[in-house]
Amino acid sequence: xxxxxxxxxxxxxxxxxxxxxxxxxxxxxxxxxxxxxxxxxxxxxxxxxxxxxxxxxxxxxxxxxxxxxxxxxxxxxxxxxxxxxxxxxxxxxxxxxxxxxxxxxxxxxxxxxxxxxxxxxxxxxxxxxxxxxxxxxxxxxxxxxxxxxxxxxxxxxxxxxxxxxxxxxxxxxxxxxxxxxxxxxxxxxxxxxxxxxxxxxxxxxxxxxxxxxxxxxxxxxxxxxxxxxxxxxxxxxxxxxxxxxxxxxxxxxxxxxxxxxxxxxxxxxxxxxxxxxxxxxxxxxxxxxxxxxxxxxxxxxxxxxxxxxxxxxxxxxxxxxxxxxxxxxxxxxxxxxxxxxxxxxxxxxxxxxxxxxxxxxxxxxxxxxxxxxxxxxxxxxxxxxxxxxxxxxxxxxxxxxxxxxxxxxxxxxxxxxxxxxxxxxxxxxxxxxxxxxxxxxxxxxxxxxxxxxxxxxxxxxxxxxxxxxxxxxxxxxxxxxxxxxxxxxxxxxxxxxxxxxxxxxxxxxxxxxxxxxxxxxxxxxxxxxxxxxxxxxxxxxxxxxxxxxxxxxxxxxxxxxxxxxxxxxxxxxxxxxxxxxxxxxxxxxxxxxxxxxxxxxxxxxxxxxxxxxxxxxxxxxxxxxxxxxxxxxxxxxxxxxxxxxxxxxxxxxxxxxxxxxxxxxxxxxxxxxxxx
Numbered sequence: 001x002x003x004x005x006x007x008x009x010x011x012x013x014x015x016x017x018x019x020x021x022x023x024x025x026x027x028x029x030x031x032x033x034x035x036x037x038x039x040x041x042x043x044x045x046x047x048x049x050x051x052x053x054x055x056x057x058x059x060x061x062x063x064x065x066x067x068x069x070x071x072x073x074x075x076x077x078x079x080x081x082x083x084x085x086x087x088x089x090x091x092x093x094x095x096x097x098x099x100x101x102x103x104x105x106x107x108x109x110x111x112x113x114x115x116x117x118x119x120x121x122x123x124x125x126x127x128x129x130x131x132x133x134x135x136x137x138x139x140x141x142x143x144x145x146x147x148x149x150x151x152x153x154x155x156x157x158x159x160x161x162x163x164x165x166x167x168x169x170x171x172x173x174x175x176x177x178x179x180x181x182x183x184x185x186x187x188x189x190x191x192x193x194x195x196x197x198x199x200x201x202x203x204x205x206x207x208x209x210x211x212x213x214x215x216x217x218x219x220x221x222x223x224x225x226x227x228x229x230x231x232x233x234x235x236x237x238x239x240x241x242x243x244x245x246x247x248x249x250x251x252x253x254x255x256x257x258x259x260x261x262x263x264x265x266x267x268x269x270x271x272x273x274x275x276x277x278x279x280x281x282x283x284x285x286x287x288x289x290x291x292x293x294x295x296x297x298x299x300x301x302x303x304x305x306x307x308x309x310x311x312x313x314x315x316x317x318x319x320x321x322x323x324x325x326x327x328x329x330x331x332x333x334x335x336x337x338x339x340x341x342x343x344x345x346x347x348x349x350x351x352x353x354x355x356x357x358x359x360x361x362x363x364x365x366x367x368x369x370x371x372x373x374x375x376x377x378x379x380x381x382x383x384x385x386x387x388x389x390x391x392x393x394x395x396x397x398x399x400x401x402x403x404x405x406x407x408x409x410x411x412x413x414x415x416x417x418x419x420x421x422x423x424x425x426x427x428x429x430x431x432x433x434x435x436x437x438x439x440x441x442x443x444x445x446x447x448x449x450x451x452x453x454x455x456x457x458x459x460x461x462x463x464x465x466x467x468x469x470x471x472x473x474x475x476x477x478x479x480x481x482x483x484x485x486x487x488x489x490x491x492x493x494x495x496x497x498x499x500x501x502x503x504x505x506x507x508x509x510x511x512x513x514x515x516x517x518x519x520x521x522x523x524x525x526x527x528x529x530x531x532x533x534x535x536x537x538x539x540x541x542x543x544x545x546x547x548x549x550x551x552x553x554x555x556x557x558x559x560x561x562x563x564x565x566x567x568x569x570x571x572x573x574x575x576x577x578x579x580x581x582x583x584x585x586x587x588x589x590x591x592x593x594x595x596x597x598x599x600x601x602x603x604x605x606x607x608x609x610x611x612x613x614x615x616x617x618x619x620x621x622x623x624x625x626x627x628x629x630x631x632x633x634x635x636x637x638x639x640x641x642x643x644x645x646x647x648x649x650x651x652x653x654x655x656x657x658x659x660x661x662x663x664x665x666x667x668x669x670x671x672x673x674x675x676x
Contacts, residue, residue: 066389071398073388080275084422088125090132102367103375104400108393110359112351113340117381123199124374131324187334191473194454198461200433210423211247213240225462242295243420250424287416298419303411310369332376336360339377453477488524490537500658518542521594526605546615590664596627606639624660
């Protein structure tokens, strides 16, 4: 009794010391994480502003000319794109220029990618424009593309833009500070490509009215794609001949220049600034030809210079646009992070995903008070940036300076620029996304499920709405994953002759069957949703349902007993009668389950394996597990699958299929008495 008390006292003291040690460790970690030393503060600032790390190491002679060249080219491309994308967003061109200017400066300070070009993006502009149009309709404005109606709605546009930007801040801020950017990983490549292609169809549809110069009401809600095309065909007779001719000429020139640029891009040191040339020439022709006054061709109108003072949002509108900010934030994060990682891999450097999230977040947060809208990285400009010799984000500062010159001095010169020219620039910029349709056969040959996800996302984004298309694409992609794990591939394995390897006997020829054993492979995690499919597949492939077999054997035993009584009464030969009542013998004594593809087990999966073990053991058939990963082994241990203190572990678990086969053969030899 004294020894027991001493042991209990020793255990209590050990437990107390352990708790005290853990308490000291926690206090030390808290003290270390909450301390604010000069060195720690410096590291925080340096990590938050990566420019402080790489700018002092900037090799001016090696990098400067490439950065200047790429910065000027991107700045030249940004100006016409900014003015053009204002049509998508339903806003004044000046707001797109503000967005391009502030985004380049902030990303220069906070970004970790050397090549990504951040600014206006066609998909985000379209999503912003849909919100703006909806709020204008709710406010009672007539969206029939009448110039007077549009000019009267610009003040309300500003309020909608500021409110949406403020809500976007409220969405982006938690994502940044709580590092919730992982939600963007659920946007697979198929979903993102499908979303971009579907949204491109919507963008193209929205620009057709500018191409042919007709005035139709802006569609809202679901089915914008079909509604807009119906309105276009109903009003096709009102087409403006001047706009149609201008659009045909501009599209031919832009497409021809793009094709030549793609064909001879290795010989050209810089890409052709076709958009800028087209805008300059078209503006001059429109101004001196008085196309607006003579032919009623719609023009961009006055673009103010300078910066508008900061302004607070309309708080009464916030609850109406709150949900619209969520897809804007997620899409912006997803495209920026994926592009950053793609170019970092291409040029052999690293980016920090969390810092990229902060950078794109602040590109949206700070400029929101200066009449800017949603920002993200854009693939087309990033490709141009890398191909023109960009070395660092100094090129972003050069691009910002080019945009600043337009903001301060050159903006009024674009007054006479026709809207159909801007629509042509937008449509030609969609070539890459629309060409994805040519890749469908190759995509289908590579992966049928991903192709289905792409098609569902494309058509839901185009035919329903962009936001719903994104949501449907994500949900359908997840559903495909669930279905693939719920009904995964199963197989019976055979041995490759004279080797220790085993493969699917349906996929490979000349495999040797393993005598007295069935090797079953299940290519998915085993959890509550697929446990029934697991059992059905196992029973079907082995040809033996242990529950039914046990019931048959009990029934045969009962018949045998009745038959024995009958032979006594009738005087028949007992041996002959019993011979007909004995059930057929099973042609195997071991089932080996290949768990190499089973990544995890939940409670239902563990219970299923236990039931299989018990049911087959009653039939004197051994169940062996092979190739389990540590997570699965740990789950089985904690569930008591291997018995008390895991005493049966060496009899039930094997690190290879061949080891389990050899164990089964050895046990068979011992059972026959020939392994002595």
